Amino acid sequence: MLMNKIAFIGAGNMNSAIITGLVSNGFTPSDVMVSNPSPEKREKLADNYNVLHTASNIEAANFADTIVLGVKPYLIADVLKEISDQVDVENKCFISVAAGCSMATMEKALGKTCALIRTMPNTPSQIGLGVTGLYASDKVTDEQKAQADALMSSVGITKWLDKESDIDNIIAVSGSAPAYFFLFMEAMEHKAQSLGFTAEESRKLVQQTALGAAEMVVKNADLSIAQLRENVTSKGGTTAAALNTFVEGGIDTLVDNAMDAALHRAKEMAQSNV
């Protein structure tokens, strides 16, 4: 891999998912430092993956060439101000994973023109099946772009975006989307239990069905998803009865509205994080 040293600011869900994927994929753990104010989560990462850890964002930022910002969006500006005061930020590349915190807000907080990349990963990065959208500022060099791509490619697939606003679109399409599937699977799990399956059986039946369906989409690239659906659906049969219920319940509109809500919320957050 092209990268030298990487700092992860914040040891929460998203950064932990990326660290897990990165180290599992062979990246040298002693080249990774994670900072978090409270010790529990960073100690767990250190115990599990042998990465370095610290309570100090400054120590982590000074350690690395690439700094991944994985704190809540409203904290990004504070963290950047803190780092900017004590670190040679013009020689670093910052990669934010935050939803709803614009490049302009980050630049203002740094007070200098720095190499900034906004990304939108998702939690399946933890098992190497992530999707990450990336958008780079003008200051980012081709080498830094290649490094960011190598980082996020080590945990899944990447998609470079031409416009910053596409980051909001990709939040709706993939960043938030694992939760849409989890919600659907939860509803199925509950129903399976009400039909008499144990909790364990229900989970197993639902997870294997979801896995099988996703794998069929992946393995049948020549077939549309609609075709795969039709292949399950015998005319007048059980699947048709179930699907009609979804259609009558307005599933298309519901999904459309849900994804618009994610998009709208990302824009709203960006306004409040100015």
Ligand SMILES: NC(=O)C1=CN([C@@H]2O[C@H](COP(=O)(O)OP(=O)(O)OC[C@H]3O[C@@H](n4cnc5c(N)ncnc54)[C@H](O)[C@@H]3O)[C@@H](O)[C@H]2O)C=CC1
């Ligand atoms: N969870 C997800 O599926 C995704 C999250 N994101 C983005 O990732 C970012 C983090 O989200 P999560 O990991 O879900 O949140 P989280 O709450 O799990 O993690 C945030 C971590 O930052 C730490 N922290 C708080 N203040 C800090 C400071 N001043 N310096 C260093 N660390 C500090 C917290 O202790 C916590 O461990 C957010 O900006 C979110 O928009 C992006 C894509 C997907």
Ligand SMILES: O=C(O)[C@@H]1CCC=N1
């Ligand atoms: O819910 C959120 O705001 C973050 C961004 C995408 C997934 N989780």
